[in-house]
Amino acid sequence: MLKKRKLLPPLDYLLAFEAAAQLGSFARASEQLNLSETAISRKVRLLEQHYDLPLFVRGHRSITLTSHGAALLSSVGQSLDILRDASEDIFAHHTNNTVTLAATNSVAALWLMPRLRTFRRSNTRVKIMLVASDSDEECMSEEMDLTILRGEGIWPGFEARMLFGETVFPVCSPGYLHRVPQAARLKDLPGVDLIEVRSSHTEWMDWRTWLGHQGAEDVTLDRAAFFNTYPLAIQAAVDGLGVALGWGHLVDHLLDAGKLVRPVQQSYARTESGYFLLRNIEKKRFAEQEIVEDWLVRASEARRRFTPPRAD
Known part of the structure; x- marks a missing residue:
């Protein structure tokens, strides 16, 4: 049985996937994350290899989520939002607690x-x-x-x-x-x-x-x-x-x-x-x-x- 830590892909793969899925474009995701389009595409490809499943249907100038990709986006989006909220709370606590x-x-x-x-x-x-x-x-x-x-x-x-x-x-x-x-x-x-x-x-x-x-x-x-x-x-x-x-x-x-x-x-x-x-x-x-x-x-x-x- 695989340990849970082995089931989790790197966080940067998930961030690239989320941006590309929400924006419908590797190019627009690259602008949002300040990475090259090649880097975004590579991270998404590595994520697909991690799960051994296609997450996007790639067209000439567009990408579309597969059913597996849509299911993953729902869970990934919620999880990343929880992490973002937790980070925001920590930063706010840090800022307010002046010594x-x-x-x-x-x-x-x-x-x-x-x-x-x-x-x-x-x-x-x-x-x-x-x-x-x-x-x-x-x-x-x-x-x-x-x-x-x-x-x-x-x-x-x-x-x-x-x-x-x-x-x-x-x-x-x-x-x-x-x-x-x-x-x-x-x-x-x-x-x-x-x-x-x-x-x-x-x-x-x-x-x-x-x-x-x-x-x-x-x-x-x-x-x-x-x-x-x-x-x-x-x-x-x-x-x-x-x-x-x-x-x-x-x-x-x-x-x-x-x-x-x-x-x-x-x-x-x-x-x-x-x-x-x-x-x-x-x-x-x-x-x-x-x-x-x-x-x-x-x-x-x-x-x-x-x-x-x-x-x-």
Whole structure:
């Protein structure tokens, strides 16, 4: 007894047969399916060989279904319509299920944006709505499917997976370091042009806190400029305005591109905090969300691991 999978002809044979039967012409079927008339005729001939039955009576300029062909068309047409409807439903579901991803301004601009084009290239039908905000309340609202926040890994009602830790070090442009070589000496950092971020998140590290980690307390700081978002501060450093605090993983791509350098190679601050991927455990997951979540986890797994620089 033949297995059912052996009874089924290739789908492209059936599509060619359906078009030719409905249009009454191999030539018109070729236009509809964007194939050559020879290809349509060949696929229909192979379908007839598959069943060992004639499906068309071929005239000089016309084709007519045989009784076997008419019976097959009825079943094939219904089956293909079911497949078309199922495909349309899947595409509609795909289109409607946009993944809303919230992240801090720093993560959105510096970690996610450089990666989105690569994601889009591999996942053309998955749409991401990126919401950048430094408001935890907004990032954790019910409208968000996934969220990336800084913290210690505990958010009631959310599943949290760490993406990367928090390592902070000074960064500046190569041109600024050339103009202000004292920026390469830790003891002289308080006197150079320091770029600071003013934020409602008082737990975020500022220059005074960072220098305290290095043992320099109660020092007078010469701040060149203040910004209300971290991406602006980093752009100011790239533009040569002064020295900013660089968060590892957020500025790695700028260091790799040579747009930023670490003027004080041996100095850094490592905290117990990190950046976590959050998912509301009460919200139902969907396929596109899982695709984005897996992508973020893979990006985390591929990240550069922090290793303390060796002392000279």
